[in-house]
Amino acid sequence: MTGLRIIDIHDQADERLVDFRDLSDADRRPDTGRGVVIAEGVPVVERMLASRFRPHAVLGVAARLERLAPALDRLGADAPACYRVTADLMARVVGFHLNRGVLAAARRPPTPDAGELLDGARTVVVLEGVNDHENLGAIFRNAAGLGADAVLFGPRCSDPLYRRAVRVSMGHVLLVPFARLGVDGSGWPVDALDTLRARGFRTVALTPGGDTRLQHAADGERVAFLVGAEGPGLTAKTLDAADARAAIPMARGTDSLNVATAAALALYERARG
Amino acid sequence: MTGLRIIDIHDQADERLVDFRDLSDADRRPDTGRGVVIAEGVPVVERMLASRFRPHAVLGVAARLERLAPALDRLGADAPACYRVTADLMARVVGFHLNRGVLAAARRPPTPDAGELLDGARTVVVLEGVNDHENLGAIFRNAAGLGADAVLFGPRCSDPLYRRAVRVSMGHVLLVPFARLGVDGSGWPVDALDTLRARGFRTVALTPGGDTRLQHAADGERVAFLVGAEGPGLTAKTLDAADARAAIPMARGTDSLNVATAAALALYERARG
Numbered sequence: 001m002t003g004l005r006i007i008d009i010h011d012q013a014d015e016r017l018v019d020f021r022d023l024s025d026a027d028r029r030p031d032t033g034r035g036v037v038i039a040e041g042v043p044v045v046e047r048m049l050a051s052r053f054r055p056h057a058v059l060g061v062a063a064r065l066e067r068l069a070p071a072l073d074r075l076g077a078d079a080p081a082c083y084r085v086t087a088d089l090m091a092r093v094v095g096f097h098l099n100r101g102v103l104a105a106a107r108r109p110p111t112p113d114a115g116e117l118l119d120g121a122r123t124v125v126v127l128e129g130v131n132d133h134e135n136l137g138a139i140f141r142n143a144a145g146l147g148a149d150a151v152l153f154g155p156r157c158s159d160p161l162y163r164r165a166v167r168v169s170m171g172h173v174l175l176v177p178f179a180r181l182g183v184d185g186s187g188w189p190v191d192a193l194d195t196l197r198a199r200g201f202r203t204v205a206l207t208p209g210g211d212t213r214l215q216h217a218a219d220g221e222r223v224a225f226l227v228g229a230e231g232p233g234l235t236a237k238t239l240d241a242a243d244a245r246a247a248i249p250m251a252r253g254t255d256s257l258n259v260a261t262a263a264a265l266a267l268y269e270r271a272r273g
Numbered sequence: 274m275t276g277l278r279i280i281d282i283h284d285q286a287d288e289r290l291v292d293f294r295d296l297s298d299a300d301r302r303p304d305t306g307r308g309v310v311i312a313e314g315v316p317v318v319e320r321m322l323a324s325r326f327r328p329h330a331v332l333g334v335a336a337r338l339e340r341l342a343p344a345l346d347r348l349g350a351d352a353p354a355c356y357r358v359t360a361d362l363m364a365r366v367v368g369f370h371l372n373r374g375v376l377a378a379a380r381r382p383p384t385p386d387a388g389e390l391l392d393g394a395r396t397v398v399v400l401e402g403v404n405d406h407e408n409l410g411a412i413f414r415n416a417a418g419l420g421a422d423a424v425l426f427g428p429r430c431s432d433p434l435y436r437r438a439v440r441v442s443m444g445h446v447l448l449v450p451f452a453r454l455g456v457d458g459s460g461w462p463v464d465a466l467d468t469l470r471a472r473g474f475r476t477v478a479l480t481p482g483g484d485t486r487l488q489h490a491a492d493g494e495r496v497a498f499l500v501g502a503e504g505p506g507l508t509a510k511t512l513d514a515a516d517a518r519a520a521i522p523m524a525r526g527t528d529s530l531n532v533a534t535a536a537a538l539a540l541y542e543r544a545r546g
Contacts, residue, residue, distance in 0.1 A: 138531065141530070141531065142530065144524060144527045145524055145527045146521075146522075146523070146524065146530075147523075147524040248419075249419075249541075249545060250420075251417060251419065251420040251544075254417045254418045254445070256418075257415065257418050257537070258411070260534075261533075261534060264537065265537065265538065268522075268538050268542075269541075271522050272486075272487070272488050272522060
């Protein structure tokens with residue numbers, strides 16, 4: 001295991017553990033203050049190691065570090081420092097008992113340009129006002145599983161790299177490309193949707209009040225599905241600006257579906273053909 | 274408002290509030306110990322009032338009770354007692370600040386016989402080992418939205434009437450009929466699936482390793498979709514006993530989808546035709 005640097009740590013106050021400290025607090029606020037992205041558990045850390053997010057540090061108990069050794073070893077000299085601790089010390093550093101037993105921390109890389117992502121994409125999901133971290137995570141998990149090429153952020157969305165979003169996404173937020181669509185919300189929605197149209201995307205708003213059924217709106221060479229926050233949904237301006245407004249056939253007397261589920265159905269509709 | 278019985282309560286220790294006491298603890302263990310089902314928030318309480326679960330007590334702040342007045346009033350003499358309290362007293366009774374501002378408590382009615390439910394059903398979801406309350410709740414929400422007629426419980430599932438499941442389902446667990454399939458798990462899966470077949474149901478197991486694509490397995494006069502817990506999925510015995518094993522087309526390199534999302538896709542596939 002040439003690349004692996006295992007460092008045993010016995011002191012809770014060791015400065016090298018700074019990025020893993022008091023995560024229970026960090027989970028209540030965006031991690032942006034620290035500028036790090038945290039992956040939790042063997043499968044998610046493995047996804048981080050395979051992603052554009054290159055961790056600089058891994059903290060874990062011996063058994064979990066062993067399971068990660070092959071993936072870490074493949075990185076050779078680029079492998080992060082691996083801090084080996086007891087479960088008890090880990091709990092004291094992190095602030096709670098973390099039964100996933102391993103964490104990795106990476107710096108945030110620059111967010112790619114939306115244009116670049118769109119060039120190679122056939123199916124994208126565009127978010128407006130999706131401000132719930134669990135929904136964001138679930139959207140990325142569904143995007144990965146059902147073959148979306150990218151997720152694009154309109155205004156008023158939460159941070160997809162927040163710890164809870166990374167966890168709920170099962171790490172797929174690290175792998176599915178994403179970008180901001182429009183810089184400060186000023187060109188939203190008209191200019192942003194024009195950007196998509198200029199690249200051949202049909203913009204399809206998902207809305208319970210849509211006048212087209214989803215199965216008639218999901219085909220085409222390039223499609224962008226627009227979804228809004230659970231509850232309010234997409235704004236009237238965005239509904240107006242889209243090329244089509246598609247409804248999922250719903251049983252009578254029910255609310256709309258969860259936003260991540262609606263996105264999953266749209267992606268499935270496109271993938272099933 | 275003929276039926277409405279509003280009772281102002283000022284004493285935290287009032288015995289009439291027993292079913293609402295210390296819910297923060299109750300959310301960590303099944304509510305079965307008390308034999309009550311709790312609905313939280315105006316929309317969910319409204320669903321409870323329209324369901325077979327008839328609440329005997331409602332606890333809320335004035336503004337929320339007012340919003341519920343029309344639904345309560347329709348019940349006439351069957352309306353539950355409505356205990357009106359301040360937000361502060363409510364927080365002290367419940368054990369935490371509940372920003373939904375209103376709760377209802379109902380006794381658990383007897384669980385209906387599976388056979389009875391199946392007679393009128395065209396599409397059902399059958400669960401094996403689904404032991405996560407959020408997933409259970411999401412399955413019921415999706416079942417309601419996408420038109421499943423019933424949810425049937427195989428072995429090793431959690432309680433769908435647990436408070437968190439009711440909440441995540443948006444109250445649809447109170448409206449979508451459910452029943453146990455088999456009494457103690459001894460006839461699972463062979464006898465249980467025979468029960469379904471005897472009533473004309475095709476049993477379709479959802480599994481990433483399925484040899485049929487979902488869109489080829491979802492039609493037919495009567496279909497029962499079988500889903501297993503996230504992670505392990507359905508047991509080998511259940512996969513063997515099913516009439517078909519259907520896979521959702523997945524992008525390469527991803528896990529299976531969340532179990533509630535998989536169920537949603539199956540129900541959507543059936544509803545879209």
